[in-house]
Amino acid sequence: MNIAEAAKHTGLSRKTIRYYEQQGVIPPAKRSANGYRLYDTAQLGCLLFIKRARELGFSLNDSQELLSISQDPGRTSASVKKKAELHLQKINHQIAQMQKMKEVLEDVVGECMGDEQTHCPILDKLNKG
Amino acid sequence: MNIAEAAKHTGLSRKTIRYYEQQGVIPPAKRSANGYRLYDTAQLGCLLFIKRARELGFSLNDSQELLSISQDPGRTSASVKKKAELHLQKINHQIAQMQKMKEVLEDVVGECMGDEQTHCPILDKLNKG
DNA sequence: TTTAAACGTTACAGCAGCGGTAAGGTCAAA
DNA sequence: TTTGACCTTACCGCTGCTGTAACGTTTAAA
Numbered sequence: 001m002n003i004a005e006a007a008k009h010t011g012l013s014r015k016t017i018r019y020y021e022q023q024g025v026i027p028p029a030k031r032s033a034n035g036y037r038l039y040d041t042a043q044l045g046c047l048l049f050i051k052r053a054r055e056l057g058f059s060l061n062d063s064q065e066l067l068s069i070s071q072d073p074g075r076t077s078a079s080v081k082k083k084a085e086l087h088l089q090k091i092n093h094q095i096a097q098m099q100k101m102k103e104v105l106e107d108v109v110g111e112c113m114g115d116e117q118t119h120c121p122i123l124d125k126l127n128k129g
Numbered sequence: 130m131n132i133a134e135a136a137k138h139t140g141l142s143r144k145t146i147r148y149y150e151q152q153g154v155i156p157p158a159k160r161s162a163n164g165y166r167l168y169d170t171a172q173l174g175c176l177l178f179i180k181r182a183r184e185l186g187f188s189l190n191d192s193q194e195l196l197s198i199s200q201d202p203g204r205t206s207a208s209v210k211k212k213a214e215l216h217l218q219k220i221n222h223q224i225a226q227m228q229k230m231k232e233v234l235e236d237v238v239g240e241c242m243g244d245e246q247t248h249c250p251i252l253d254k255l256n257k258g
Numbered sequence: 259t260t261t262a263a264a265c266g267t268t269a270c271a272g273c274a275g276c277g278g279t280a281a282g283g284t285c286a287a288a
Numbered sequence: 289t290t291t292g293a294c295c296t297t298a299c300c301g302c303t304g305c306t307g308t309a310a311c312g313t314t315t316a317a318a
Binding site: 142144145148152163164165183188189190 | 274
C-alpha cells in the first residue's frame, strides 16, 4: 500500500510517517518502481507501536528505543519497566507542576471581578509575586 | 546595572534576557557608551513580570500581551480575566491528558514483572493497543 | 486525447523557548 | 601587562512535527 493508505490505517499524517523514516525511528520503507514508498502489515505495526508510545507521552527517541527492544527476542521486561518507570516519574513531575499552576490561576481568576475596572488581582500577582 | 546583575536579580539567564529583548517581549534596554545593556528597576519589573507569567505556564506571546495590558492605564480586568480563563482551560486539558497517560502507565507498569523474562505487558500494550 | 485532480517525491523554512558555541571587544584587579 | 570575568553579535541545535515549493506520476473524467 502507498503512504496515504498507511496514513489512513494508522491515523498518522503522511508527513509524520516520512519524518519517522527520515529520523530512523522506523526502518526505511521499500519503494515501488516509480519511487513511491510501500507499506505492509509489519510496517503498519511499527507505525502503530510508535503512535501508541507517543500517545503515552514517550519521546520519539524513547519510542524508537522501545520499538527496538520490542523487536529484540533476547529482551528482558526489566529493561522496559525501567524506562516506563522513569517516564512515569517525569509525567508525575509535570502533572504536579501544572497542578500548582492551576491552583494559583484558579485563585487569582476567582478573585478577579472581570469587569470594566482597572484593578486586577491577576496582574497584581504577576507584578508582585 | 549590567545584564549579569539583572540576571542575578531576576533569576533569568543572560541569554534569556537578550532573547526577550530580541523578540520584543520587553522594550530594548538602554546602552552604556561601550554598548553594554543597562537595566534599572523598571526593566527588572518587566523581566520579573514575564518570568512570573511564564511560571504560570503562559506562552511568551501571552506573557508579552499581559505585560502590555498591565502597563495600559485604560485596561479592564475583564480583558485579563478572559486570557487567564482561556489559559486555565488549556492547563486543565493538559492535566487531564497527562492523568490518562499516568493511569495507563501505572497499570502496565504494575502488571510488568520487571524480571529477566521476555514477556512484557508494557510492550503488549504498545503492540496491540 | 487531453487535462485536471489527487496522488507521490525531495528539500527547505518555520514554530517555541531557549542553550551552546564561536569570535570578538572591554574592563578591573593583581 | 596579563588574566579572568564581563560584554557584544551571530549562528546552530534541540523536539516533533507542519507548511510550502517545485516537481513527477497515476487515474478519472470531459
